[in-house]
Amino acid sequence: MNAxxxxxxxxxxxxxxxxxxxxxxxxxxxxxxxxxxxxxHDLTLKELEWIFRLELAPVLGRQQMSMVGEWRRFDDYKLMKQLVAHNLRLTGWRRTSWMLFSGLTTMMTRHRWNELIARLMVERGETPP
Known part of the structure; x- marks a missing residue:
């Protein structure tokens, strides 16, 4: 897939x-x-989880941990460039590595993610966990 x-x-x-x-x-x-x-985007909860863990968290988690990171709002253009670059490289051993370490990169936002998924399930008429 290209950029x-x-x-x-x-x-x-x-x-x-x-x-x-x-x-x-x-x-x-x-x-x-x-x-x-x-x-x-018509995505399943499982697809969303992997987007959260593999496509977003490695980039945004680093941003969140950085001393000079953007914490109040993101520069959409800069963020998109970082996300595209990361996702173009997300193959083979890199993908496997991020799968293994995704718990660490998502832990600071997991509570927010859980809230979003609960709200999404209610929207879809499903019972949240």
Missing amino acids: QALVDERGELWLALAPLWLEREPGERDYAHMIEVIER
Whole structure:
């Protein structure tokens, strides 16, 4: 897959989910927007989990841990470049490594992710865990 195809397929979703890594807790409008975008992409909960763990967390987790990171809002263009670069390299041993370490890269935002998934399940008429 090339960079433009990644942006076309995932860009909107990546940018919608990025606020999970910001300093502030997402608000009602943030969660509503995330759910709206997720629903447009028609993804299963399992697919979303892997996007969270493999496509987003390695990039945004580093941003969150950085002393000079952007914590209040992201520069969408810069973030998209980082996400595309990461995802173009996400094959073979890199993919396996991120799968193994994804618990570490997601732990700081897991509570927010769980809240989003619970809200998404309610939206879909499913029973949250």
